[in-house]
Amino acid sequence: MQEPTFLILTALAAQPLHGYGIIQSVITLSEGEVKLRPGTLYGALDRLAEQGLIEVEREEAVEGRLRRYYRLTDDGASALATEAERLRRRAAAAEAQLKDRAVPGFGHRAPGVA
Amino acid sequence: MQEPTFLILTALAAQPLHGYGIIQSVITLSEGEVKLRPGTLYGALDRLAEQGLIEVEREEAVEGRLRRYYRLTDDGASALATEAERLRRRAAAAEAQLKDRAVPGFGHRAPGVA
DNA sequence: ACGTCATATAACGTCAACCGTACTATCCGG
C-alpha cells in the first residue's frame, strides 16, 4: 500500500468525508507534506471501493454540486490497522539497523559486544 | 519510497552486502513477509546508486561468480532515517484516527470529551 | 460585468516502480 492510499484510509478512519474533504484532511494529517491531486484521489477512491475497504455512505447535492461521502468499512479499518502496525515495525527495524551502522575508523565487532 | 526500496536500504544500514545477501537480509528484517525477486532488487539497486543513496563498495570474484557489494552512503543513511521517522508518524496518525472511529450505536461527540 | 479563487468531480495520458519469469553459470549433495 502506497502513501497516498494509506493517508486516504487514515482520513476516513475518524469519520466519513467527501473527496475534497479528504484532500484537506490529508494535508493536516501529513503536516502539509502530502497534497493529493484529483487524479490520485479519485483513482484511489475507485480502487479502494472496488476492494471493499471503503464505501459510499451517501450522496448529497449542495448548491448544485454533488458531494459523495465515503466511509471506511470494517475491512478497511482492519487493513489500515494492519498496515500501521507494519509501518511501525519497518521503522523500528530501520532504526535498529542504523544504530549498528559501522562507524568509520572504529574497529568493528559483533553488534552489542563490548 | 516503496517498501522493497526501504528494506534494501535497511539491510545495507548495518553493513555492506552483495545482492543475494540483501535478499536474505530482507527476509529476516521483514520477518519473512518480503522476498525480493531479482527484477525488483537489481532494478532498485541501480536506481538507488543513481540517486547516490548507495554505492558499490567492491567487487569480489568468488569461485567464478561475481559478488558486488553495496554500501549505504551518508546520504542514504539520512534518507533512511528520514523515511523511518516518516513511517512512525504515519502509523501514529492512523492509529490516532482509528481511535476516534465512530462507534456504531454510540452518540458521537468531539473526541476526548466526556 | 468580468476574472479569479475555492469547492467538487471526471477523464484523460504518462511514468516510475515493482513483479514474474526466464536465462546464464557454478558448486554441492543425493
Add this chain to the structure above:
DNA sequence: CCGGATAGTACGGTTGACGTTATATGACGT
C-alpha cells in the same frame, strides 16, 4: 545426473500515482 542454493542479467507486464485538463457553481474582488 539432477535438483537446489548461490549470484547476477534481461525483459515484458501491470499497477498505482502523477500531472493536466475539463466541467460546474458560488463567493469575492475590481
